[in-house]
Amino acid sequence: MDRVVTMDLRQHNTVLVGHDRFFVFRADNQLQLVRDSCPHRGGPLSLARLTPDGRRLSCPWHGTRVGVAALRRTAVPMVRSGDQATVVLSAVAADAPVSVIRRRILANLPPERQCDTTA
Amino acid sequence: MIVTASLTEAIEAYCGQRIFQAGPRLYIDGNPYHRPIGLAQLDRPDFTAPATEAQFLDPRQLVAGRILCSAYESDMILLPPNGLSSAKDDFDLFYSDEVRRLRDLIRPDLERFAFSFLADSVRVPPVRTLDELQAYFMAEVSAAGSPADDSGNNPLVDGLAPVKGSMRAITECRYAEEAAGLHLIQLALDALTEASAMARNLGGSYGVEQSELFKIFIDEFGYGVYSAKHSTIFRGMLASIGLRTDVHAYWSFYLTSSLVGTNYFNYLTEDHRGMFRYMAAVTYLEWLFAQGFADTGIMLRAVFGDRVDTKYCDEHAHIDIHHGRMTYEKLLLGFARTHGESVIPDLVRGIEETKLLLRLGDADFVAQIRWADTLAEHTTLGAALATAAADEGVAATLRPDDPFWTRVYDTDRLVAVTAGEVDVHAWATPRPHRLGRGDTLLVPRGRLHGLKAASSSATVRVSTVDRSEP
Numbered sequence: 001m002d003r004v005v006t007m008d009l010r011q012h013n014t015v016l017v018g019h020d021r022f023f024v025f026r027a028d029n030q031l032q033l034v035r036d037s038c039p040h041r042g043g044p045l046s047l048a049r050l051t052p053d054g055r056r057l058s059c060p061w062h063g064t065r066v067g068v069a070a071l072r073r074t075a076v077p078m079v080r081s082g083d084q085a086t087v088v089l090s091a092v093a094a095d096a097p098v099s100v101i102r103r104r105i106l107a108n109l110p111p112e113r114q115c116d117t118t119a
Numbered sequence: 120m121i122v123t124a125s126l127t128e129a130i131e132a133y134c135g136q137r138i139f140q141a142g143p144r145l146y147i148d149g150n151p152y153h154r155p156i157g158l159a160q161l162d163r164p165d166f167t168a169p170a171t172e173a174q175f176l177d178p179r180q181l182v183a184g185r186i187l188c189s190a191y192e193s194d195m196i197l198l199p200p201n202g203l204s205s206a207k208d209d210f211d212l213f214y215s216d217e218v219r220r221l222r223d224l225i226r227p228d229l230e231r232f233a234f235s236f237l238a239d240s241v242r243v244p245p246v247r248t249l250d251e252l253q254a255y256f257m258a259e260v261s262a263a264g265s266p267a268d269d270s271g272n273n274p275l276v277d278g279l280a281p282v283k284g285s286m287r288a289i290t291e292c293r294y295a296e297e298a299a300g301l302h303l304i305q306l307a308l309d310a311l312t313e314a315s316a317m318a319r320n321l322g323g324s325y326g327v328e329q330s331e332l333f334k335i336f337i338d339e340f341g342y343g344v345y346s347a348k349h350s351t352i353f354r355g356m357l358a359s360i361g362l363r364t365d366v367h368a369y370w371s372f373y374l375t376s377s378l379v380g381t382n383y384f385n386y387l388t389e390d391h392r393g394m395f396r397y398m399a400a401v402t403y404l405e406w407l408f409a410q411g412f413a414d415t416g417i418m419l420r421a422v423f424g425d426r427v428d429t430k431y432c433d434e435h436a437h438i439d440i441h442h443g444r445m446t447y448e449k450l451l452l453g454f455a456r457t458h459g460e461s462v463i464p465d466l467v468r469g470i471e472e473t474k475l476l477l478r479l480g481d482a483d484f485v486a487q488i489r490w491a492d493t494l495a496e497h498t499t500l501g502a503a504l505a506t507a508a509a510d511e512g513v514a515a516t517l518r519p520d521d522p523f524w525t526r527v528y529d530t531d532r533l534v535a536v537t538a539g540e541v542d543v544h545a546w547a548t549p550r551p552h553r554l555g556r557g558d559t560l561l562v563p564r565g566r567l568h569g570l571k572a573a574s575s576s577a578t579v580r581v582s583t584v585d586r587s588e589p
Contacts (some may be wrong), residue, residue, distance in 0.1 A: 042342060061334050062441040 176565030184378025512582030539577030
């Protein structure tokens, strides 16, 4: 079933749905709620850093490079009204717990400098 | 170090515990606490003088290996998959105050006995700087057949490479399935308690290297998903070819080298002064595992065809490319960057000791499968050597329900059956070699085997033979 979730973007940046996790990702001055899971092994992309060219995220688990465009394609429908956002989550079990929280999102920081990538 | 008499007494008291005595069965299901040690195979249980490299396959190393393995694992939680039921008393004894007291008493001396030869045998090259360490590591992994790929940071894996070394030796065996099974059983010693030694190095506070090790650890544990845990998929591989999956079901069939090799990692993690050697050893192994498990998968498919589940090998052939890079960049070089020359010699020593243990392990395993594969020929050879026995030998009577345990000898021996029939178990799988009355088997030094009566009663005479005589 679909679940509709409302969040205040000043306070929340993460949605937990059962075992799945989504985070608010900023790209091209646009906010999207994207899946917080690396396609390689499920690493937390919210803790990934942008590569120096800003086009990819480097997963903190195995260093897998995930394209920003590919990540944005995982976005769920979201409508904003000021700081209020309403998102629609599809195919969610009726008894799956849903919560909105605030966590540290490294993926929204500026790209790492070249020397940072080997630190 | 405790004085000789009290060390011997403490070892005898430890090994005399019920859980360390043999029972009649070849395999031990549903009871990871029951570990026949076989102290009786030693004429004199004297562990005061450290074993040399030349004594690596002596029975004292086998016995010390079994004791140390039990000692280290009594710090881990082991439970049988189908519940404690009848093993509850053994659980209580394995973790009891008395067994742990004896363990703590004997472990330092046994570690000195078992591992001192590494310091004597290994030559640590004079690597002192970060650049030298990088060059040294890349030269070593290239020499071991696992060079870096074009990126320079990942181990190169060739999934189509013809197998060589011990993997090839397995495929060349007459009883290749038994040989492959024995190989997986040696891996099971460590794989079924996956990363438990690593877990000892997760606590504390030591910077970004600690986080890197933790990432590898969570890979091993399948990100908290039991079905993805590496030990779970290892069990799937064992089950696919009809092998038992309980922890230490094949306790009696671990080779000396397998015990020493696995114990080495517990030894380095139990005493945190060994952490830099451990981190380098893990780096070297993770790097080699990528190609190594690709080779293992190829070998298993060649031996068993489609019926073997090689997911475990496929997983490691993939994930260890990452682990090879992660450990190299973030552990080996990370510690060298942070701590410099004060730790680089220890890092190098860890790699050199691991190289030696791998070499000794390969030699032990290949010698075992070549002997076990040719027991008929060694029976013919034994008959030819029967008149060359150097002593009168020792006679023993065997009955089918006698305790079963395995042993090695420190010299070549002739096992002659003087009455009845005897099964010789040199493979871990149930394919014994039957000896009848009048048969004599040559058992080379260091070869693991167990004897079981195949008739209501049997008598054997074991004598020494010197094959160097003209």
